[in-house]
Amino acid sequence: MSWSSDQEAILERLRVNCVNMSSQHKSSYFFYKKSVKYMRLPTIMLSSIGSVSSVGLTNYLHQNHISALTCALALIVSILNSIELFLRLSETCEMENECSKAYYAIGVHIQKTLMLQRSHRPMEGSIYLEKKYSEYMVLVEKSNMLSGSIKDRMMEIPKSPSKIKNLIKKKNSNSSSSSSSSGNSIESPLPKEDDMETQL
Numbered sequence: 001m002s003w004s005s006d007q008e009a010i011l012e013r014l015r016v017n018c019v020n021m022s023s024q025h026k027s028s029y030f031f032y033k034k035s036v037k038y039m040r041l042p043t044i045m046l047s048s049i050g051s052v053s054s055v056g057l058t059n060y061l062h063q064n065h066i067s068a069l070t071c072a073l074a075l076i077v078s079i080l081n082s083i084e085l086f087l088r089l090s091e092t093c094e095m096e097n098e099c100s101k102a103y104y105a106i107g108v109h110i111q112k113t114l115m116l117q118r119s120h121r122p123m124e125g126s127i128y129l130e131k132k133y134s135e136y137m138v139l140v141e142k143s144n145m146l147s148g149s150i151k152d153r154m155m156e157i158p159k160s161p162s163k164i165k166n167l168i169k170k171k172n173s174n175s176s177s178s179s180s181s182s183g184n185s186i187e188s189p190l191p192k193e194d195d196m197e198t199q200l
Helices: 005-056 063-087 089-115 125-142 161-185 193-199
Strands: none
Touching (some): 005 063, 005 089, 005 125, 063 089, 089 125
């Protein structure tokens, strides 16, 4: 099997990204799960209270008060359900769970492959890299945006950008100096004054 060190380096960066993304999506999953719990439990309790009070309070309260109470409880329940549907808490929770597991599976598979000797790996390095990179990009496009700060190992910014600027300036100065020197070396098509005098 043909593998190179640069392919292994890219796969390692991809694996680190998968580990970080899996952790972040896992945290988001538990956050949305808690949010769903805070929406569902009051809805269940208020619906139960409303159904019991409509029948069980007839001996203690006037029917007008009972109707007002059940109407208020039903309004609160409908507001909570509408908020949950608007925020799509259940769908987002399931999505975060799926993305966390998918990123984890890719990271574990890359780790398993890199721990094997090159001769024992079941696939060519270039084919394996393209396959895992395609799976990673599909997940990136499918998953939700994360609010936490994640260090993307595939999009690292150089620590000293001044060095890059210096290299660019040096390259530009070299190109300008070479162009100026080539311009100076070009002879003028017009005859020189000394040649004109000798001809006269």
